[in-house]
Amino acid sequence: MSDTDPETPVTPADELDEDVELDQPRLRLVRDAIAADDGPAIDALLEPLHGADIADLLEQLDDQPRRELLRLWSGGIDGEILSELDETIREEILAELPADEVAEAVRELETDDVVDLIENLESETQADAILASLDDVDRVAVQQALTYPEFSAGRLMQREVVIAPSFWTVGQAIDHLRNAPDLPEQFYHVILTDPRMRPVGYVTLGKILGAPRETPLAEIEEESFRTFEVTDPESEVAYAFNQYHLISAPVVDADDRLLGVITIDDAIRILDEEAEEDILRLAGVDAEESLSNRTLGVVRRRFPWLAVNLVTAIMASIVISQFEGVITEIVALAVLMPIVASMGGNAGTQSLTVAVRALATRDLTGANVWRVIRREVMAGGINGVAFAIIMGIVGLVWFGSPMLGVVIAVAMIINLVVAGLAGVGIPVVLEKVGIDPALASGAFVTTVTDVVGFFAFLGLAALWLL
Structure with missing residues (x-):
């Protein structure tokens, strides 16, 4: 039943x-x-x-x-x-x-x-x-x-703030919170202010609830206290929240008077948006694009970078055209060319992705840039040698030509070393000149690896195989 x-x-x-x-x-x-x-x-x-x-x-x-x-x-x-x-x-x-x-x-x-x-x-x-x-x-x-300026702390802050004079005790703060008619639905700190409404510290709700009533609020302040000016870029705010493990932070005007507060949920949203923008821009996609966009909007946003890609592809084709005679005599080169370019492009993208993200999180700086470049170049060289051995054997077995195997092996080493160098060096240089490395690096790195890969492979073939 x-x-x-x-x-x-x-x-x-x-x-x-x-x-x-x-x-x-x-x-x-x-x-x-x-x-x-x-x-x-x-x-x-x-x-x-x-x-x-x-x-x-x-x-x-x-x-x-x-x-x-x-x-x-x-x-x-x-x-x-x-x-x-x-x-x-x-x-x-x-x-x-x-x-x-x-x-x-x-x-x-x-x-x-x-x-x-x-x-x-x-x-x-x-x-x-x-x-x-x-x-x-x-x-x-x-x-x-x-x-306030777009993408600033003033746009990010909320005006709903819980404050208390810095000379109050825990008991006075608790009584105030219980009697306040319009507290925010969610808040993490009580901000302590001086008589001129300048924030001088803050206290977590947990410490207020756990301390005796007679305890001065100034004695249980958090060490993590810091303020942001209303015009500070929201990216700087989000970085500070992540770097210093903040939960909330006051926003002040030019005279250091309290205007509002930024909370961790907003900071995390900015970090998430910036990471998403980096991923989209690395693929040549506009950061504003989403699944909800209309078809014409998608076309309009993607067309410019596809046009840039067309220009870089033409540059690679021009390099190939300089060796037309070599390719005509040794058809095997046409079969193996895409392998060299593809391996270089993938290796460059790996280095590029690591570098762009490290720049965004400020882990890659002038102090360690040369160490990172050396690491990527060495990694590219070691990977190049490993895959050169594999491709040398493939060239020998597939086409029966020992020298063809040597040519593709050497070209592979050269291209993977250059890919490691370009993958880190290009975004660092672009950031120095004020260009978003996530937006422009991909096209440059792909161009470098394609041109170098084709030139090395076909140039060595012209020298050693003809």
């Missing part, structure tokens, strides 16, 4: 496991519920999901199913979902939502999240509508934050 009451309808959500993450079965059931115009089923499927999972779900749906889901779903978009959405999708969804629902969602966000939301909107009408939905205090805070 079934445990399920036969008179109780079974919703699609009942078919799922107890896990409430967005998996393929749940996504399939959501699609089916949209197709069936079944609002209650959608409610049951989405109700247990985290806001980030709902944001992922909306990003995976096409335009029309997404609009249908928003029409059928009674839960509605809240601030958490809105902040997690991809920028392109978020703007489209905001255009579909009623003004009162947008206002309610925005009021749930911290001021730094509202700033992030507005600065990425292309529609001024939507931005004005969001600002109009805020309370007066929050509106002024957001408008002021938007006057």
